[in-house]
Amino acid sequence: MKKDANPDIVVDKAGAASSLSRREFLKVVGGGIFIFVTYGEELAFEEPARSQAARPSLPTDFNAFLRIGEDGRVTCFTGKIEQGQGAITALPQMLAEELEVPLSSVDIVLGDTDLCPWDAGTFGSQTIRSFGPALRGAAAEAREVLKELAAEKLNVPIDRLQAKDGAIFDKTRPQTRATYAELAQGKKIERHLTQKPALKTPAELKVMGQPQPRRDALKKVTGEAHYAGDLRLPGMLYARILRPPAHGAKLKDLDTSAAEKISGARVIRDGDLIAVLHEFPDEAERAMTLIKAQYDLPDATLDDKNIFDHLIKAAPEGRTVAQGGNLEEGAKLAAVSFDETYLNSYVAHATIETHTALVSVEGDKATAWASSQAPFGVRDEVAQAAGISAQNVHVISPFIGGGFGGKTRNTQAGQAARLSKTTGKPVQVTWSRADEFFNDTFRPAAVLKIKSGISNSGQIVFWDYEVLFAGERSSQQFYNIPHHRTVVRGEWGGGRGGGAPSAHPFSVGAWRAPASNSNTFARESQIDIMAAKAGMDPVEFRLMNLNNGRMQRIIKAAAEKFGWTPAKAPSGRGWGVASADYQGTYLTTMAEVAVDKAAGAVQVKRVVCAQDMGIAVNPEGATLQIEGCITMGLGYALTEEVHFKGREVKDLNFDTYQLPRFSWLPKIEAVLLDSPEVAISGGGEPPIITMGAVVANAIFDATGARLYQLPMTPERIKAALK
Amino acid sequence: MKETIQFRLNGKPTKLAVDSDRMLLWVLRTDLSLTGAKYSCGEGFCGACTVIVNREAVRSCQTPVKTIKGKDIITIEGLAKDGVLHPLQQAFVKHDAMQCGFCTSGMILTAYALLLKNPRPTLKQIIDGMDDNLCRCGSHTRVLQAIQTAAEGMKGAVKR
Numbered sequence: 081m082k083k084d085a086n087p088d089i090v091v092d093k094a095g096a097a098s099s100l101s102r103r104e105f106l107k108v109v110g111g112g113i114f115i116f117v118t119y120g121e122e123l124a125f126e127e128p129a130r131s132q133a134a135r136p137s138l139p140t141d142f143n144a145f146l147r148i149g150e151d152g153r154v155t156c157f158t159g160k161i162e163q164g165q166g167a168i169t170a171l172p173q174m175l176a177e178e179l180e181v182p183l184s185s186v187d188i189v190l191g192d193t194d195l196c197p198w199d200a201g202t203f204g205s206q207t208i209r210s211f212g213p214a215l216r217g218a219a220a221e222a223r224e225v226l227k228e229l230a231a232e233k234l235n236v237p238i239d240r241l242q243a244k245d246g247a248i249f250d251k252t253r254p255q256t257r258a259t260y261a262e263l264a265q266g267k268k269i270e271r272h273l274t275q276k277p278a279l280k281t282p283a284e285l286k287v288m289g290q291p292q293p294r295r296d297a298l299k300k301v302t303g304e305a306h307y308a309g310d311l312r313l314p315g316m317l318y319a320r321i322l323r324p325p326a327h328g329a330k331l332k333d334l335d336t337s338a339a340e341k342i343s344g345a346r347v348i349r350d351g352d353l354i355a356v357l358h359e360f361p362d363e364a365e366r367a368m369t370l371i372k373a374q375y376d377l378p379d380a381t382l383d384d385k386n387i388f389d390h391l392i393k394a395a396p397e398g399r400t401v402a403q404g405g406n407l408e409e410g411a412k413l414a415a416v417s418f419d420e421t422y423l424n425s426y427v428a429h430a431t432i433e434t435h436t437a438l439v440s441v442e443g444d445k446a447t448a449w450a451s452s453q454a455p456f457g458v459r460d461e462v463a464q465a466a467g468i469s470a471q472n473v474h475v476i477s478p479f480i481g482g483g484f485g486g487k488t489r490n491t492q493a494g495q496a497a498r499l500s501k502t503t504g505k506p507v508q509v510t511w512s513r514a515d516e517f518f519n520d521t522f523r524p525a526a527v528l529k530i531k532s533g534i535s536n537s538g539q540i541v542f543w544d545y546e547v548l549f550a551g552e553r554s555s556q557q558f559y560n561i562p563h564h565r566t567v568v569r570g571e572w573g574g575g576r577g578g579g580a581p582s583a584h585p586f587s588v589g590a591w592r593a594p595a596s597n598s599n600t601f602a603r604e605s606q607i608d609i610m611a612a613k614a615g616m617d618p619v620e621f622r623l624m625n626l627n628n629g630r631m632q633r634i635i636k637a638a639a640e641k642f643g644w645t646p647a648k649a650p651s652g653r654g655w656g657v658a659s660a661d662y663q664g665t666y667l668t669t670m671a672e673v674a675v676d677k678a679a680g681a682v683q684v685k686r687v688v689c690a691q692d693m694g695i696a697v698n699p700e701g702a703t704l705q706i707e708g709c710i711t712m713g714l715g716y717a718l719t720e721e722v723h724f725k726g727r728e729v730k731d732l733n734f735d736t737y738q739l740p741r742f743s744w745l746p747k748i749e750a751v752l753l754d755s756p757e758v759a760i761s762g763g764g765e766p767p768i769i770t771m772g773a774v775v776a777n778a779i780f781d782a783t784g785a786r787l788y789q790l791p792m793t794p795e796r797i798k799a800a801l802k
Numbered sequence: 803m804k805e806t807i808q809f810r811l812n813g814k815p816t817k818l819a820v821d822s823d824r825m826l827l828w829v830l831r832t833d834l835s836l837t838g839a840k841y842s843c844g845e846g847f848c849g850a851c852t853v854i855v856n857r858e859a860v861r862s863c864q865t866p867v868k869t870i871k872g873k874d875i876i877t878i879e880g881l882a883k884d885g886v887l888h889p890l891q892q893a894f895v896k897h898d899a900m901q902c903g904f905c906t907s908g909m910i911l912t913a914y915a916l917l918l919k920n921p922r923p924t925l926k927q928i929i930d931g932m933d934d935n936l937c938r939c940g941s942h943t944r945v946l947q948a949i950q951t952a953a954e955g956m957k958g959a960v961k962r
Binding site: 166301310430434483512700735739 | 824825827831833835836837839840841842844845847850877878879882895896898900902903904906929932933934935936937938939942944945946
C-alpha cells in the first residue's frame, strides 16, 4: 500500500526509519531551511503526567518545525491532526501570511510520528490559540533567514530587501531578486526560534482573515479521503472485539466453537481481549455473533435517575478556583436570594466514524494508522501492547471521522497491535457502533449548585457556586459581582486535582468544550432567573451587571443581528440569550423557540451567535464551526442522554440515542467581531457551550416553565409545565 | 452461498464470485476496494453507507449482494464523469458542506437519488429526504445549501 495515499496529511518519506536523532532527522527530511519552534501548551486534558513522561523520544527541544525546501515549497510538520475542524486550512494560512508565500505553495504534514515532533494531541481549541502564534513566529523567522541569504547572494544590504510571493527582492531595484527555491538550494540551515520575531500587525494581514475553502473538500466529495478503516495492507485481517454486557462484568464461561466453524475465522483470546479475525470484516462480525459468553455482572445499583443523588454523596472536598469579596457581606446586601440546582447528563461523542486502527507489527517494529486525536498517544499504546520500544513505532494519521474529545484514548490501537503481534499479520480493528457507545468516555454527568442574590436595583451582589463533577473550565464568573466564590468538587477524567473517577459507573472524559457546557448552562440559567425576578429584560440585566466592555460589545452585536427588543420574561416570544467566555473567545447566542406544550416538543427556529475570537484566521472556517457547534449543541440540549442501569449502557445505536437531524435545523446566523488587541483564540468549541442555556431560557420565555436538567426532553418539559 | 453475481458498477459490467448473503457495503469495501461508502452504525440508522441501486438510495450495510444481480450500482467513486465533478460534488465543495467528511458520501448520494426523483425540490422536501442521514459535525446547514445550489445549477436535469 502506498503510505502517502493522503498527501495533505501524509507526505513523502513516510517509510523513514524511526528513532531519530536530530542529525538523522534532518537527513531524512532532506535539504532546505528549517525553523524549529517550541510552544507552551496548556495540558488541560487528561493524564498530563503520562503525556509528559512519554515525551523524550524524538528530538525533544522543539515541538514543531517548518521547512523551506529546495523546490521552494514550504512544509509545516506538526503532531496536530485534522478531525474536521479545519486546521488543515487555517495553519497554512498563518504560515503563508508571515512567510510571504502563496497559500498554494504551503504543505502541511499532520500527525506523523516519524516526521512530526511530539505533540500532546488535538483538543481544547489549542491548535490556533497556542500553536498558531508559534507557527507564525517560525514563519517570520524563516523570512528573516531568507533575507540574510538573499543579502549575501544578491550583494544587497539586508534593510533594502523585502519578501513577497515566495521571493526576496531589492526594494530599489525589484528585478534584483532571488526566489526561496534558489535561496534554499543546496542548503541545510537549521534555526531555532528563541525569541519572538515581530509578527505582522492585524492591519498588515493579507491571507489570515480571508475566507478560504477547505483544502480537504475535493477528497471528501469523491471518496478519496482515506480514514483508518479504508486502508489496506497485503494479508491483513479484520478484527471484531468481544464486548461484555456491562462494565466490570467478569467472564465466567466462553464457547467459541460455533464461531470457529465459520470458514477462515480465527478466535484469539489474549487475557481480557477476545477477538474474532477474518479476511472479511463482515465475516468476523458474523462469527462474533456466534460466540457464547457468560458473565458475572457487577453488583451495581446506579442508573440514569439516581446518579445525581449518588454524585452529591460521592463528591470529594472542593477546590476554590475563584473568589472575591465576602459571601456573608454579599448575602446581607441581597434583596432577593436564589438557591438553585442544575443537572446535566452523560452524553456520548457518537462520532460517525467508530474507533478504528490498522497496525502492522513486524519483529520489533510497528506501523500504525489510527483514528486518533493523539498520534503520539497511539505510538505509546502500540509500543506497550506489542512490547516494543516507542521509538520503533511509526504512527501515520489518516483523516479522522470526528473526534470531539472522544478519540484521545487509543485502546483500539493497542488491541490491533496485540492481535497483529499474535497473528504475525497486519490487523485492522474497527469498533462496532455498540462497542463505540459502550467504550466511550462520556461527558460526565454533573450537579451544579448556585446560590446568588440581587439588590433592589437588580445588581448581582453575591454568587456562591459549587461545581460537582463537571470540571473547572468556564466556571469562573465574568459578571461584575462584588462577593463571589466558585468551588469545584470532583474533576472529570484523570485530570489535575485527582477527583474521584470511581464515582462514575464508566469512563468519562473530554467532550467538546469539557466542563463548559455544564457550567454555562447553570450560570446563564441562573442569570436569567434573577433577571426575571428583577422584572428586567435578560439582555439589559446582563449588560447592567457587566463592566467588561468586550463582553458588552458582543452581547450588543448579537442583539442587533437578532433584532432583540427589551421585554421581561416570560414574554411569550420564546426568545433566549446566553453569553460565555471560553478560553478567551467571547460569545453571545440568542435563540427563538416554539414550544408545543401538549407534546412537550421544542423547535428551535432561529439562532444568532456573535463571536469575538481576537481575529478569525479563516472566517469561513470559523463560521462553519459556529454552525456546527450550534447544530451539535441542539443534541445535548434536547435529546442526548446516555441511559444506563447498573453498569450496563442501554443506548448502543442511533435508534435510542438521538442526534440532531436536518428537520431540527434552526436558521443560523453568525456574527464575527475582531478584537485585534487580544490574543487569537480558537473557534472549534465555544459556540456549543451556550446551547443548553439559550434554549432553556427561550423555553422559559415562551412558557414560563424553567428547566433545570439537560437534556430538555418532552417528558421534562411537560413536567416543568405542570 | 457462494455464487457469481453480475451487475453494473459505476457504469462498468462487473462479475464477482461471492457469498451472496454478504452485505453490499462490505463487498464494495473489501472485495472491490471502493471505500467511499462508510461503515458507521451497521443497522441502517445513519446513512453513511448509502449507495445508488437502480436510481434509488439504499443502505448498503442492509443490502445483501444477491439482491443486486443485474442492477446498476453507483458509488461515490463513480459520480464524477471523465474527471468532472457532478454538480452535487461541486456544490458540496463550494459550500464547504462537510467537516470530518465521514458522512459526506452518503449525503451526496442520498441527495442524488432525491434529485433524480424530484429535480426541483422545495427546501422542505430536501429536509424530509435527507432527515435520516446523520452528521455529527453539524454541517447540515451547508448540506442543504449545497443541494439547493446543485438543483438550481442542473435546471431540472440530473446527470450522471
